[in-house]
Amino acid sequence: MKTKEQSAEALPLNTILDGDCIEVMNSLPAGSVDLIFADPPYNLQLKGELHRPDNSRVDAVDDDWDQFSSFKAYDKFTRAWLKAARRLLKPDGAIWVIGSYHNIFRVGTALQDQGFWILNDVVWRKSNPMPNFRGKRFTNAHETMIWAGRGEASKYTFNYEALKALNEGIQMRSDWVLPICTGHERLKDENGEKAHPTQKPESLLHRVLVGATNPGDVILDPFFGTGTTGAVAKMLGRDFIGIEREAAYRRVAEKRISKVRRFDRAALQVSASKRAEPRVPFGQLVERGMLRPGEELTSMNKRHKAKVRADGTLVGDDVKGSIHQVGAALEGAPSCNGWTYWCFRRDGKTVPIDVLRQQIRSEMTS
C-alpha cells in the first residue's frame, strides 16, 4: 500500500521530464501538485497538418472549414491536457494558463467546462511590445493569464499582503505592467540565436509564484520550454516539475536552473495576513485581569458604551453578547470587528482593546 509520504516522495521533484505532457502527467500520482503554470502552444499551425477529405481547394472568401477544423483539433488538445492537469492538482490546487487572443478563449471555455473555477483573468501589459509594423491593427501589447482554482470550493493560496507590499501598499490589480524578456535574461543557443521563441520574463513568474504559492509548494509546468517556471521556483524555495519534449529546450533549461541560487530563508519571508495570526478569545483579557468585570468600554466613534461582564460578554443598551455582536447591534451594521471597535481607558487615554490582544499574541510567540 502506498502511503501519502511515499506518493510525495515518488514525485520527481526539481527535474525536467522528457515526453508528451499528457502521458507524463497521467503517469504521476493524482492530487499531488499545488500549482500548475502552463504556457501552452497557440500557434499549432494545424492548417498545414490537417487535410480536407477531398483535397479540394478552399475558397478563402466564404469558407471557414479550415479554421473551424483547426479550432476543433486545438480544443481536443486543450481539453486533454487540462484534464490530465486537473487530475494532478490537490483539491485546493490552482492553475495559471497564459495565452493570446488566438487561443485564450478556447482555453478559458475549456477551463470552465471542466469545472475549474476562474478567480481572475490577469493581463500582462508589456511595457515594450513589438509594434504593429503594417499599421493595420492595434499594437498587440498584452497577453492574458487565467487564474483558476481546481474547483469552486478550492481554498486556493493567495498571499494578499505580499502582493500588496510588492505594489507599494496598494492592492494588486488584474493588470500587470512588466517588460518582455530581453537582454541577459534572454537565453541564447549555441549559434547565438534566441533559444526559445516565447521565453517568459522571470518577473512575471516571480509575481505569480509569490502570490499563489508558499515555500515548499510543488509547481508543475507541462510546457516547460527553457524553464522560467523552474528557475523562479528554485529562487523562491519552491519545488518544480517540468515537462518538455524538445531535447534542445531541456538542455538549455537544465543548464539555466543549475546556475540559479535559492534566496536566503529570511528573504523568502513574506508579509503575512492577519488571518493567519492565532485567535485570542476576548474572555482571556478578563481572565487575565487586563480588563475588569464592570469596566466600561467606549466605541471608536464615542457614540456607544458597554460594560464588560465576568464571562467576557458585553452589555450595552438593550443588547448583550460578544464584543462583535454588541458592536454590530449598536451600529445597526451587518457585522463589526469588536477588537477595533471598542476602546478602554488607561492613564487618561482611550486605547483600542486590540492593543491588549497584540500583547497576548506577542507573549505567545516569545
Add this chain to the structure above:
Amino acid sequence: MKTKEQSAEALPLNTILDGDCIEVMNSLPAGSVDLIFADPPYNLQLKGELHRPDNSRVDAVDDDWDQFSSFKAYDKFTRAWLKAARRLLKPDGAIWVIGSYHNIFRVGTALQDQGFWILNDVVWRKSNPMPNFRGKRFTNAHETMIWAGRGEASKYTFNYEALKALNEGIQMRSDWVLPICTGHERLKDENGEKAHPTQKPESLLHRVLVGATNPGDVILDPFFGTGTTGAVAKMLGRDFIGIEREAAYRRVAEKRISKVRRFDRAALQVSASKRAEPRVPFGQLVERGMLRPGEELTSMNKRHKAKVRADGTLVGDDVKGSIHQVGAALEGAPSCNGWTYWCFRRDGKTVPIDVLRQQIRSEMTS
C-alpha cells in the same frame, strides 16, 4: 426588385427598436450594417451580499437580464445573437463585443466558431475600478473587448492615423486606460438612482468608433441599454440602430440622445494632456531582478543597513516594512523617501535605488 439604396433606406436609422435583439436583427435586411458594438449580459454568478470594510452594501448587478441557468444556456444565447449579428453585417463589416472573465471566453470561442476573424483583443484598463473588498483576489481592474471582422477576408475599417493622433503620436496599443462612467455622465432615473447598472463611458465608445468606422457608417447595438453607442455615434456623425427590450432604458436613451449635438469637425481634435510621472512600486525592482531578495541596502548616510525580501519589503534591525517605513523608523523620522535614502552596490560603487526607478520609467515612456 430591391436596389441597394432601397435596402439602405429601409433601415430604421437613428432609432431605438423595441424587442428581443435576435428577432429584431432577423427582421432587418442582411448585409446592411458596417459595425456592431455589443455589450451583452456578462452572466455574473453572484452568491451572497457583499459589504465594504465600512459596512456599506455593494449594489450588485442582480438584474433578471443577467441570469442564465448554465454555461450551456449562456452559450446557446450567445451563438444565437452572434449568428443574427453576422447576417446583418456587410461583407467588410466588423464587430466589437465587451465582457469580463465570466463570459468573454464563451463569446470569443463562439465568434471564432462562427467564422468571425479576431483582429485584436483590447483591454479596457479602468483607472478607478472598484477594489476587492475582502482581499481574496486581484482587483478586477479591466474588461476585455474583442474586435473581429465578419470573416477572414473582410476589409475592415481601421483609422490608424486617427488613433495614433489620439495617442499623442504613438501607435495605439491593445490596452486602453480610461476611467469608469461616473459623475455627470452617469445617467440617473426619476428617483435619482443610477438608470443602468453597467453604463459604459463615452470615452470608450469614442475610441472604438473613431478607430473602426467612418462618418456616415451604420452602427448597430443589440444591447443598447441607455444608449452610449447611439450618443457617441451621433456626436461623431455616424448613424446608429439600437435594440433594447426594457422600456425604462429606451426612455432614458431617447432623452439622452436627443440632447446630443453632432461635433464640428474642429471639435473632434483632441487636446493631449500631460501625465504625471508614473508611480513605480519598489517591488517591481525585485520582480525584475534589478535587486535580489537577500541583497543588502545601505542608507545614504551609511549608518543603517537593511535586507530586501521577495515581496519588496525591507528588514532592518527590529523593523520591517516598505522602503519608506523602514527608513523612517531607523532614522526616528516621521517620514522618509526610501527612493533617495537607500543605496545598493554595483561594480564597487554605491548607487541610490532611485536610479533603478528612473530606468523603469524611461522604459515605460519610450
Add this chain to the structure above:
DNA sequence: AATTGTAATGAATCACGAT
C-alpha cells in the same frame, strides 16, 4: 471664495473554522 473634510459608490462569480 477657496479650502478642507466627510460621505458615497463602481459589471464582484470576495471567509472560514468549530460544532
Add this chain to the structure above:
DNA sequence: AATCGTGATTCATTACAAT
C-alpha cells in the same frame, strides 16, 4: 451537510457640507 460566531477587508473619484 448546515449552521453559527468570529473578525478581516478598500481605491479613485465625485458630491456636498463645513470651515
